[in-house]
Amino acid sequence: MTSHISNSHPIVKVENLTIYQHSYCAVRDVSFALLPGTNTAIVGPNGAGKSTLVQAVLNLIPYSVGKVEIFDRPIERLGHLRNQLGYVPQNFVFDRSFPLSVSELVGLGWIREGRGALALAKRGEAQRDEVRGEGRGSFWRSWNHGQQEKKAAIAQALRRVGVYHLRNQAIGTLSGGEMKRVLLAYCLVLPRKLLVLDEAFAGVDAQGTADFYNLLHELQQEEGWTVLQVSHDIDMVSRHCDRVICLNQTLVCTGTPEVALSAQNLLATYGPSFSRYQHNHS
Numbered sequence: 001m002t003s004h005i006s007n008s009h010p011i012v013k014v015e016n017l018t019i020y021q022h023s024y025c026a027v028r029d030v031s032f033a034l035l036p037g038t039n040t041a042i043v044g045p046n047g048a049g050k051s052t053l054v055q056a057v058l059n060l061i062p063y064s065v066g067k068v069e070i071f072d073r074p075i076e077r078l079g080h081l082r083n084q085l086g087y088v089p090q091n092f093v094f095d096r097s098f099p100l101s102v103s104e105l106v107g108l109g110w111i112r113e114g115r116g117a118l119a120l121a122k123r124g125e126a127q128r129d130e131v132r133g134e135g136r137g138s139f140w141r142s143w144n145h146g147q148q149e150k151k152a153a154i155a156q157a158l159r160r161v162g163v164y165h166l167r168n169q170a171i172g173t174l175s176g177g178e179m180k181r182v183l184l185a186y187c188l189v190l191p192r193k194l195l196v197l198d199e200a201f202a203g204v205d206a207q208g209t210a211d212f213y214n215l216l217h218e219l220q221q222e223e224g225w226t227v228l229q230v231s232h233d234i235d236m237v238s239r240h241c242d243r244v245i246c247l248n249q250t251l252v253c254t255g256t257p258e259v260a261l262s263a264q265n266l267l268a269t270y271g272p273s274f275s276r277y278q279h280n281h282s
């Protein structure tokens with residue numbers, strides 16, 4: 001796999017980001033950087049701006065002030081490198097009667113460099129060769145090979161998240177936790193450099209959550225993926241993430257879990273309700 005990034009160079013740079021949701025300032029003056037191969041969690045109370053922040057980082061909503069760079073390019077000019085981003089949103093809203101199977105949904109993630117305009121142009125050339133009798137079936141052989149490759153990648157992605165048995169099921173029939181797994185499979189169908197998860201484990205059972213964190217660890221350690229996740233699970237974050245960003249409209253602190261998740265920082269992030277929570281769970 002070719003790398004665009006050297007190991008000590010940030011894969012994501014966010015500088016002084018301010019985001020308005022209509023007239024409400026949801027995120028104010030937030031800066032952070034993500035190093036390749038790290039797993040970073042954004043934590044904070046409901047309404048802190050976590051989803052807003054990741055959506056702006058992915059250029060899904062506009063920001064008012066600041067700068068976002070991914071792979072050293074402004075997010076607005078990422079071009080085909082967007083294929084190297086995977087995103088599982090907090091809510092996936094769709095028409096449940098839409099006739100799409102789990103495998104078909106995961107297959108939509110199979111868009112890769114060389115399978116876009118350039119590949120189409122090459123296919124056009126191949127088709128012209130066929131018409132002239134010069135292609136000797138090479139176009140169809142390569143198309144067939146691509147389809148086999150795609151089918152194998154879908155099967156592997158579904159197996160990795162434990163839902164291969166659901167491959168022919170309509171997406172409208174899935175439970176909440178199953179849908180989260182399928183959306184993760186959609187991201188896994190191709191190698192990515194950055195995976196952004198917005199409460200991807202909400203609704204997933206305890207064993208499933210543990211399996212997911214193991215899978216993220218594997219993606220990080222063996223395949224060099226960088227993970228940015230929004231989470232409310234302080235316990236899992238402290239055990240599995242390398243870095244934590246504490247957010248409450250603005251950046252409260254950032255650092256290793258030991259530093260960022262100290263009682264003092266959590267109190268500053270969540271307010272007095274956190275000490276009540278801590279008291280009830282200790």
Ligand SMILES: Nc1ncnc2c1ncn2[C@@H]1O[C@H](COP(=O)(O)OP(=O)(O)OP(=O)(O)O)[C@@H](O)[C@H]1O
Pocket residue numbers: 021022023024026044045046047048049050051052053090
């Ligand atoms: N379209 C909108 N108009 C006005 N305010 C909005 C809009 N969208 C979001 N907000 C507000 O922006 C704030 C940040 O929302 P966001 O969804 O980013 O929070 P969050 O930290 O992800 O919360 P949660 O943990 O509950 O998912 C919230 O107070 C929300 O009500």
